[in-house]
Amino acid sequence: MINMKKFEQKELDLLIRNHNLYMDSVNKNDVEGKRLILDEVDFSDNDLSQLNFVDVYITDSIFNNAVFENANFGGAKLYGCEFNNITFKNVNLGKAELDSSKIVNSIFINCTLIKVGSNEAFFxxxxxxxxxxxxxxxxxxxxxxxFEECDFKGVEFWQCIISNLKFKNSKFKVTDIIKNINRGTLEQPLIINGDDAIRFFKEKSELV
Incomplete structure (x- = not known):
């Protein structure tokens, strides 16, 4: 990512207010404001705490050293973005789209993650x-x-490449959540299923 755009906080605040107004008005059949659609932005020096992330469309952008608390990312489109050293606390990420994104050195506390799009994402x-x-x-x-004191529902790690996963006091049944695993790469996948996938998952993870 080069030549990233940066916003002065006042300029970004106006875009945030317009997006929040847009979201507030959507269900009233009287649309106001404007949906937030941005590409190739470095948000490292910005405060996004007032942004309602629902339905934002942000691509190929950078988020560094931020705290998102009591936030709603439901349905947010965040394609190809990088998140580094982020704290997500009491955040809803239901149906968020993180395809081709990268999330590293971060923590999720008391968050809800349901039906998240993560195709070719890196965690x-x-x-x-x-x-x-x-x-x-x-x-x-x-x-x-x-994963500490987490509750897993349904199938998880579908065709994922996994390494060094640790589970502490978490609720899941391995035969329910593991159906297939990728032993290859994203470019050249080698998918294993059923018992083979479960055995491989156990090799790459541990209960602590």
């Missing part, structure tokens, strides 16, 4: 604490992750 050095997860990781790469 590394993360901690999930007291989170609810259902259909989050699919056709993505997952490395060095701790």
């Amino acid at each position: 590394e050095d993360l901690c999930f604490q007291n989170c609810r997860l259902d259909d989050v990781f699919s056709n993505s790469m997952i490395k060095n992750i701790l």
Whole structure:
């Protein structure tokens, strides 16, 4: 990512207000404001705490050293974005789209992640604490992750590349959540199913 655009906070605040106004008006059949659609932005120096992330469309952008608390990312389109050193606390990420995005060195606390789009996404050095997860990781790469006191529902890690996953006091049944795993790469997948996938998953993860 080069030549990233940066916003002065006042300029960004106006875009945020317009998006929030747009979201407030959508259900009233009297649309006001304007949906937030941005590409190739470096948000490292910006405050996004007032943004309602629902239905934003942000691509190929950077988020660094931020805290998102009591936020709603439901249905947010965040394609090809990079998140580094982020704290997500009490955040709803239901149906968020993270295809081709990268999330590293971050923590999720008391978050809800349901039907998250993560095609060819990269997750590394993360901690999930007291989170609810259902259909989050699919056709993505997952490395060095701790799941602590998390509740898993449904199939998970679908055709994912996994390495060094740790589960502490988390609720899941491996035969329910693991159906197939990618032993190859995203470019040249080698998919294994059923018992083979479960055995491989157990080799790459541990209960702590």
